[in-house]
Amino acid sequence: MIRRIGITIVATLLAVFGIPHVRAFVTHGQFDCAAASAQQDWDDGGSGAAESDEASTEPATKTPPPDITGEWSGELDDVDRGTHDFSVDVVDQKGAKVSGTWSGELGTGDWSGSINSEGDLKANFKIEHGCHLKAVGMLLDTTPAEISGTYKVENCGKALKHDHGTFELTD
Incomplete structure (x- = not known):
């Protein structure tokens, strides 16, 4: 019984703390913390959310209101x-x-x-x-x-x- 509890705790810890590191490795090619990557994006003026590699590198432009004259x-x-x-x-x-x-x-x-x-x-x-x-x-x-x-x-x-x-x- 203690063995099952130990395995459950280890699996939970890996899921919570290990997956972001694996994701960071796959996304950025290094074992940086995913939070540091998100922080860097935030510091660069992004939303803090991870961006895909296919995201446009052009600056976002504000859409003007429609002309209703x-x-x-x-x-x-x-x-x-x-x-x-x-x-x-x-x-x-x-x-x-x-x-x-x-x-x-x-x-x-x-x-x-x-x-x-x-x-x-x-x-x-x-x-x-x-x-x-x-x-x-x-x-x-x-x-x-x-x-x-x-x-x-x-x-x-x-x-x-x-x-x-x-x-x-x-x-």
Whole structure:
């Protein structure tokens, strides 16, 4: 019985401490500790994770956000007011920052926001005196291009305090 326990302990120790050294030997051709290899990668600006030999040696480039300038039109489905037309004109885009004008049942106004490289959009549609629609959406990979999302009304008084809904716009 003691012999089995001893074999189990030795096998566990080899599995925990021996395998990283074998992996380091296979990967790097030496018996360095795998942690030292990971530390070196971390110090060189990597993630600390082991990289394959097939990894690109070119520096990673940041993907720019998609260009969404132009006129977008569609529908806004409000929980209190129902469905109605909604249009957005993206007049200016500088990198991730976007802005323009909008029009719909609640009126017309300016808007501003941002879009990231994955097409996630955040925007504030100004109505008046601090009242605005706070929207989040996503640029969908469809033809024609579509932005779909949700919004809520903020700072527009008690009557619109819980007002919210969804929207869909096409280019």
